[in-house]
Amino acid sequence: MRPSTSAHADVEALATRAAGGDSASLDALLRAIRPDVVRRCGRFLLFREDAEEAAQDVLLQVARNIHRFEGRSRFSTWLHTVVANCSRQKYRELKRRSAEQPTVPEAPSAPENRPDPRTTSVIAGSRVDLLEAIERLEQESPHLVAPLVYRDLCQMDYAEIVDRLGIPLGTVKSRLHHARRNIRPWLTSHEL
Structure with missing residues (x-):
């Protein structure tokens, strides 16, 4: 709302x-x-x-x-x-904290009750696939990250993104298209 x-x-x-x-x-x-x-x-x-x-x-x-x-x-x-x-910083912090803690073996449970490790973070229940894809995109094409995050996660309208990034609308849309295309294969479920 x-x-x-x-x-x-x-x-x-x-x-x-x-x-x-x-x-x-x-x-x-x-x-x-x-x-x-x-x-x-x-x-x-x-x-x-x-x-x-x-x-x-x-x-x-x-x-x-x-x-x-x-x-x-x-x-x-x-x-x-x-x-x-x-x-995103909190996600990185949770991920780092999880890597530093030893894992405790869990009691076996029914397969239907286990969270899907591809889409649920053992760290924090985060959208691990999307956040990991954004991290990877940031390493490979950092200029594509901001339009993707602002439009698809923050749900900003195009005018706000143009204003924030200081680039033309066509460039924002192009970068968003390329970002979505790049991360789609890295996602286990299509959220975008």
């Missing part, structure tokens, strides 16, 4: 005042965006606890870096970038 137009305008106004140094506006902004931030993080990390951890990181980054928001684009566009970066 997207916020109403007046709620969106209120958030934008709060962000502008917070960027100017108004601490009361920053507190109100953080309270206002928290539910949406948790929901957005949930697009990356399917377990609620993981999404909430990433959301806390997002809110912390917003609080620390709101002074960098210059108002040249909408705050919601700026926030999408913070959400995407923090969520």
Whole structure:
């Protein structure tokens, strides 16, 4: 559910005042965006606890870096970038933590009750196939990652992506097409 137009305008106004140094506006902004931030993080990390951890990181980054928001684009566009970066970083952190911990053998269970390891992360129940595909794409073609993340995970409209990346609409669409084409073979189930 997207916020109403007046709620969106209120958030934008709060962000502008917070960027100017108004601490009361920053507190109100953080309270206002928290539910949406948790929901957005949930697009990356399917377990609620993981999404909430990433959301806390997002809110912390917003609080620390709101002074960098210059108002040249909408705050919601700026926030999408913070959400995407923090969520992907949380996934990497969970993955690293999992690799450092010894595995404990589990009691056998019925095959129909076991999660599919190709699509469920033993780390955090994340969309491991999609996140791993994005990591691989970042290594091979880093310029294709942002359009894919913004459009397919953050669900930004094309105008916001153009504004955020500062590239023409045709370039955004071309990069998105190439990104989808590149990662499709790496996915175990077609989510895009």
